[in-house]
Amino acid sequence: MEIPAFHPYQSVFPSHLIYPYHLVPENYVHWTETPESHIFSADLPGVRKEDIKVEVEDSVYLIIRTERIEESTEQPSSRTFMRKFRLPGRVDIERISAGYEDGVLTVTVPRYLRRAFFIEPADVPERLEVLARAA
Numbered sequence: 001m002e003i004p005a006f007h008p009y010q011s012v013f014p015s016h017l018i019y020p021y022h023l024v025p026e027n028y029v030h031w032t033e034t035p036e037s038h039i040f041s042a043d044l045p046g047v048r049k050e051d052i053k054v055e056v057e058d059s060v061y062l063i064i065r066t067e068r069i070e071e072s073t074e075q076p077s078s079r080t081f082m083r084k085f086r087l088p089g090r091v092d093i094e095r096i097s098a099g100y101e102d103g104v105l106t107v108t109v110p111r112y113l114r115r116a117f118f119i120e121p122a123d124v125p126e127r128l129e130v131l132a133r134a135a
Contacts, residue, residue: 029064029083038088038109040064044081045103054098054107062087062096062109 032039055063065082
C-alpha cells in the first residue's frame with residue numbers, strides 16, 4: 001500500500017478532500033458519543049462470535065480482542081486483533097453490552113446518569129418540624 005506524501009494544504013483541508021482514496025487501518029475502532037452512552041464499533045469480517053472477547057480491566061480500561069486460527073491452509077495461522085481504550089469517567093460498568101452482527105462488533109458503554117432528587121409537593125406535610133438548628 002502506498003502512503004501519500006505530505007501535501008502543502010493538508011493543514012487547511014481535510015484529508016478526504018486532498019486524497020482520492022480513504023485509508024482506514026485494519027484494526028480501526030469507531031467511537032461515537034451520545035448523551036446516554038459511548039458506542040465503540042469495529043469491523044471484524046470473517047471472525048466468529050466465539051473468538052471475540054470484550055473485557056473491562058481494573059474498571060478503567062475496555063479491551064476488545066480476537067484470535068482467529070485459520071486451519072484451511074497446510075500450516076495453521078492465527079490472526080489476532082487487540083485494542084485497549086481508557087473508559088471515560090462516570091460510566092456504568094455493570095451495564096456494558098456488546099453485539100456482533102454481519103461482521104460488525106458494537107460495544108455500548110452507558111453513562112452513569114445521576115438522577116435528580118425530587119420531592120412531590122403533595123408529600124410535604126403542611127407543618128414542618130425543625131429537627132436540628134443550623135449553627
